[in-house]
Amino acid sequence: MENLEELIVEETPAVIINDAEKEALFAKLFLPLLDAAYNFAFRLTLNESDAQDLVQDTFLKAYRFCNSFQIGTNAKAWLFRILKNSFINEYRRKQKNPSTVDYQEIEQFYNSDEADVKMTTDLRVEVLQDMIGDEVANALNSLDIDFRTVIILCDIEGFTYEEMSKILDIPIGTVRSRLHRARNVLKEKLKNYAKKYYG
């Protein structure tokens, strides 16, 4: 809730609109984003029923605070920020941490600064082409939530670093380095997977 109030102070509206206008604005700008928002909610909660609740909460908040949305700015980024904040405030604490113990070391390594310099590029295109099932999605789901979030926003939803910085309330430099680390951990997981199943 705090986060929403902050959002409103930041983007105080110039115009007061009536209920009919509000409904029209909401139907035009936000309802078409329902599938994208649901996909994001599912990727965060990893659970259909939580995702349904989260997406409903998000849309009701979006409707209630519609007045504070500045027309002409990015509706999807605005909506996703509400979704992400709702997730942190209401859902995250009841989630069990999905990142498994055996990858903890890798994540710690990639959280250190030395890892920033190098780039893991020895994952081969042929190996990835063989992963036609859910291997990549499963590896993504097993990432730490902060790592998972940046990959979803960038690679699935196509947000720019600047938009991500606004959605996540972090500087652009942090977006960039977090994304880099997240991808390295993901690649490490896929490489281990490939070694195990394709030899």
Next chain:
Amino acid sequence: MEQFTKNNECEMCECEECLQMLELFLDNETTLEQKNQVKFHIENCEHCKSCYEAEHQLKNTIKEQGSNKKCPSEIMKCIQNKIKEMVFG
């Protein structure tokens, strides 16, 4: 021999620079100048080209495998009903 070493080092520098920009390039976050630099290099370097292809493939696979969740249709109805309640209730 000295000449050879020099050239080799230089190529390595170029590769390193290219690989460092690869992520930004794929995310469409480079300047136009950097974009052209990466494009030119991967057209002329097999190693960096294969790195680019793997990263590109990974990005596409993430999108393919990670965007298949559709919202159940009753959720739309629920949202619309709750809004009606808010307006008229």
